[in-house]
Amino acid sequence: MLFISPVFSLAGLAGLLFVGPVHSDSAATVAAVSLGLLMLGWGIGMGWPHLLTRVLQLAPDADQDLARSSVTTIQLAATAFGSALAGTVANVVGFSDGAGTGDMQSTARWMFALFALAPLAAVVTARYARR
Numbered sequence: 001m002l003f004i005s006p007v008f009s010l011a012g013l014a015g016l017l018f019v020g021p022v023h024s025d026s027a028a029t030v031a032a033v034s035l036g037l038l039m040l041g042w043g044i045g046m047g048w049p050h051l052l053t054r055v056l057q058l059a060p061d062a063d064q065d066l067a068r069s070s071v072t073t074i075q076l077a078a079t080a081f082g083s084a085l086a087g088t089v090a091n092v093v094g095f096s097d098g099a100g101t102g103d104m105q106s107t108a109r110w111m112f113a114l115f116a117l118a119p120l121a122a123v124v125t126a127r128y129a130r131r
Contacts, residue, residue, distance in 0.1 A: 002054065005047030005128055012040030013116040020112055021105035043119065086111055100118035 015036035022029055052071055059067035093107045 001048040003126040005043045006119040008039050009119035010116060012036045012125060013112050017109060017112040021108035044091030067074050
């Protein structure tokens, strides 16, 4: 699961990169966005519990309490980092200058592309860890 879950997340973000920012109410677009979100969530849902289990298995007995409490800290730090990155991207790319949805679509594409770097790095890292 640790090796396949980042592939699902990467595929979901790649799909969202192309269809997420599209301004359309067609059923095909809604289905494509739904599939991208499903794959992204599926990848995270598959990987996170197994990753946590592995961390707790590898922690020495003396550090079990510290390892358990660090889970929440890591989740909070990741949320803060992701929020800061999203805000930075929105400010750099330009969220909207009042000219329409063009800037928001560009910002969405940049966000999906930049956030896809994390599962891409996980795919590469998992490949080398498997050896």
